Amino acid sequence: xxxxxxxxxxxxxxxxxxxxxxxxxxxxxxxxxxxxxxxxxxxxxxxxxxxxxxxxxxxxxxxxxxxxxxxxxxxxxxxxxxxxxxxxxxxxxxxxxxxxxxxxxxxxxxxxxxxxxxxxxxxxxxxxxxxxxxxxxxxxxxxxxxxxxxxxxxxxxxxxxxxxxxxxxxxxxxxxxxxxxxxxxxxxxxxxxxxxxxxxxxxxxxxxxxxxxxxxxxxxxxxxxxxxxxxxxxxxxxxxxxxxxxxxxxxxxxxxxxxxxxxxxxxxxxxx
Amino acid sequence: xxxxxxxxxxxxxxxxxxxxxxxxxxxxxxxxxxxxxxxxxxxxxxxxxxxxxxxxxxxxxxxxxxxxxxxxxxxxxxxxxxxxxxxxxxxxxxxxxxxxxxxxxxxxxxxxxxxxxxxxxxxxxxxx
Numbered sequence: 001x002x003x004x005x006x007x008x009x010x011x012x013x014x015x016x017x018x019x020x021x022x023x024x025x026x027x028x029x030x031x032x033x034x035x036x037x038x039x040x041x042x043x044x045x046x047x048x049x050x051x052x053x054x055x056x057x058x059x060x061x062x063x064x065x066x067x068x069x070x071x072x073x074x075x076x077x078x079x080x081x082x083x084x085x086x087x088x089x090x091x092x093x094x095x096x097x098x099x100x101x102x103x104x105x106x107x108x109x110x111x112x113x114x115x116x117x118x119x120x121x122x123x124x125x126x127x128x129x130x131x132x133x134x135x136x137x138x139x140x141x142x143x144x145x146x147x148x149x150x151x152x153x154x155x156x157x158x159x160x161x162x163x164x165x166x167x168x169x170x171x172x173x174x175x176x177x178x179x180x181x182x183x184x185x186x187x188x189x190x191x192x193x194x195x196x197x198x199x200x201x202x203x204x205x206x207x208x209x210x211x212x213x214x215x216x217x218x219x220x221x222x223x224x225x226x227x228x229x230x231x232x233x234x235x236x237x238x239x240x241x242x243x244x245x246x247x248x249x250x251x252x253x254x255x256x257x258x259x260x261x262x263x264x265x266x267x268x269x270x271x272x
Numbered sequence: 273x274x275x276x277x278x279x280x281x282x283x284x285x286x287x288x289x290x291x292x293x294x295x296x297x298x299x300x301x302x303x304x305x306x307x308x309x310x311x312x313x314x315x316x317x318x319x320x321x322x323x324x325x326x327x328x329x330x331x332x333x334x335x336x337x338x339x340x341x342x343x344x345x346x347x348x349x350x351x352x353x354x355x356x357x358x359x360x361x362x363x364x365x366x367x368x369x370x371x372x373x374x375x376x377x378x379x380x381x382x383x384x385x386x387x388x389x390x391x392x393x394x395x396x397x398x399x400x
Contacts, residue, residue, distance in 0.1 A: 057388055064391055071396060083396070090394045100388050108385055154395045161392045171387050182378035186371060193367050200364060253380040264375060271364065 048110065053103040060096035067093040087150040094156060098141045101167065105130050105137070112174050117184030126177060129170045136163065165240065172241035176232060176249050183225055183253060186260055190267070191218055197271045207270060214266045221259035228252040 070089035074082040109130040112123070140156060147153055198211045232249050239245065376382070 060388075060390065067394060074396065086396050090396055093391075093394050097390050097394070100390055104385070104388050111385065150396045154397075157392070157394045164392050168387065175383060175385070179378070179380055182374070183380075186374045186378050189367065189371050189374060193364065193371060196364055196367075250380045250383075257378065257380055260378070261375060264371060268368065271368065 048103055048106045050107065053100075053107055056096070056099050056103055060093070060100045063089070063093040063096040083150065087148075087153060090150065090153045090157070091144065091147060094153060094160075095141065095144050097160075098137055098144060102134065102137045102141070105134050105171075108171065108174055109134070112178050115178050115181040115185075117181035117188065118177055122177060126170070126174050130174065133163075133167060133170055165242075168242060169240040172243065172246040173236065176241065176246060179250065179253055180225070180229060180232075183256055183260065187218065187221055187225065187256075190260060190263055194218065194263070194267050194270075197267055201270060210266060210270045214263050214270065217259055217263040217266065221256045221263060224259060225253070225256035228256065 067086070067089040070082070070086040074086040076082075109127060112118075112130075113127060140160065144153075144156055147156065194211070194214050198207075201207050228249065231252065232245075235241075235245055235249070
């Protein structure tokens with residue numbers, strides 16, 4: 001009796017394992033060939049939802065308008081009720097403004113951290129600056145939430161106004177470095193791929209001349225980009241980045257960008 | 273009794289005898305003489321293991337058959353192994369597409385995250 005039971009369970013186990021093995025074999029046979037292993041990527045910083053940022057900005061605009069109306073009413077009526085209303089509107093507008101700036105710098109920091117082609121030391125320095133601003137905003141938000149009088153609110157507003165220049169400088173610097181990094185990345189990729197394309201195509205005198213032109217254009221783009229970077233570094237040594245400097249650098253970056261586009265067009269022609 | 277009547281009587285007797293034989297046979301069919309032997313309890317695991325074993329064998333047979341048919345199909349349609357040149361070309365195409373999108377992103381005039389248009393004037397102005 002015991003022997004029969006043992007054989008029964010043995011059979012059951014064998015059947016289960018057998019069916020498992022066969023099923024797995026069958027699934028493997030149906031699978032497409034295994035994809036080539038991709039190199040390990042560093043975990044990206046979770047990006048703040050861009051739509052959330054846009055919604056917060058929209059909310060802030062409404063608050064800003066409502067504060068303007070309340071302040072106007074207070075100046076016209078000069079009543080305590082109007083003063084209270086203006087204080088409440090100022091509080092809401094300042095909290096919403098804080099949220100907008102906080103989300104903006106979180107987004108900028110996340111996108112900047114993911115951009116390649118930037119010198120690591122420079123990248124870290126810029127990220128540290130953004131984190132400093134984020135800390136400041138966080139502290140101010142906590143204080144704002146406790147504020148109740150117009151004197152306190154005026155004080156917080158003055159504090160943020162003092163940091164306006166720093167906020168703008170860090171944002172513009174980051175945007176410029178991000179753009180430089182993006183252009184450098186494209187240039188590096190293009191230099192690498194052009195050599196591969198040249199190796200793959202049939203060597204004819206026409207193709208040789210084409211490849212020489214691509215190499216020349218890429219070199220020109222590299223020279224132009226480095227010249228812009230040098231000029232930018234000189235610029236920020238003398239004055240903090242602002243909207244004017246940003247515009248100036250962006251215009252200067254257009255030259256290497258057009259050369260990169262030209263080189264890519266040549267390369268597409270060479271490859272076809 | 274005429275000869276004809278005699279024949280009829282004989283036929284009827286024969287018919288009645290035949291009918292009673294049929295009835296007897298049907299009665300016999302209704303009451304089966306052989307009884308079904310009950311399965312001994314001690315034999316259940318043995319029967320179950322035999323059934324499972326048979327299923328397992330059938331499973332292996334079906335697997336062998338399906339793999340054989342697969343190999344036949346594969347022989348009929350040999351998979352084309354890409355040459356190193358083809359692989360290189362597809363890699364180049366992939367990289368070209370990547371560069372194309374990177375070029376679009378790198379456009380200096382394309383700023384996807386401009387500074388938010390905010391006001392720094394939320395003072396009521398009474399405390400100044």
